[in-house]
Amino acid sequence: MATKRQPTLHPTKHPLSENTRGAMVELLQTHLATALDLTYQTKQAHWNVKGMNFIAVHKLFDELHETAEEYVDSIAERLTALGGQAKGTVQAASENSILEPYPLDLVDSEAHLRRLSDSYAVWSKALMAAISEASEAGDDLTEDLITEVGRGIDEALYFLESHFQVVKTD
Ligand SMILES: [Fe+2]
Numbered sequence: 001m002a003t004k005r006q007p008t009l010h011p012t013k014h015p016l017s018e019n020t021r022g023a024m025v026e027l028l029q030t031h032l033a034t035a036l037d038l039t040y041q042t043k044q045a046h047w048n049v050k051g052m053n054f055i056a057v058h059k060l061f062d063e064l065h066e067t068a069e070e071y072v073d074s075i076a077e078r079l080t081a082l083g084g085q086a087k088g089t090v091q092a093a094s095e096n097s098i099l100e101p102y103p104l105d106l107v108d109s110e111a112h113l114r115r116l117s118d119s120y121a122v123w124s125k126a127l128m129a130a131i132s133e134a135s136e137a138g139d140d141l142t143e144d145l146i147t148e149v150g151r152g153i154d155e156a157l158y159f160l161e162s163h164f165q166v167v168k169t170d
Helices: 018-048 054-081 090-096 109-137 140-161
Strands: none
Touching: 018 054, 018 090, 018 109, 018 140, 054 109, 054 140, 109 140
């Protein structure tokens, strides 16, 4: 197995080993960037969406934005609690996010719902892998945080997809 690059950590009395903390900081850095990216993907949708269900989706997208902002803060502060240095700027997020760039020309509400659901599904999958990684590293509290974020992301995916899911009757 290839040795992963270890970030420089601040001195701390945190009981986890430096290796484990370094690995978790690297892991959390990716999810911090992704959460930051999603924060403004949802605002982009909130500001530009149009359609007959405008007010419902306009408000939904803002709620999703607020939840994503909470994830930004909790992920960043777990990362710093482990001795890491958070890469929390928009520029850093654009380099490290796992999401595809959100299109700037979307207008129609269904197009925003479908495109946002793509982003949430991508992050959900990565969060599942991150839960396993934190578990294998023995960092229960990072695992718990990522699990909580994953549960919220799955709920958001359900809220988004429920607008266009087709019920099969056969
Ligand atoms: Fe607003």
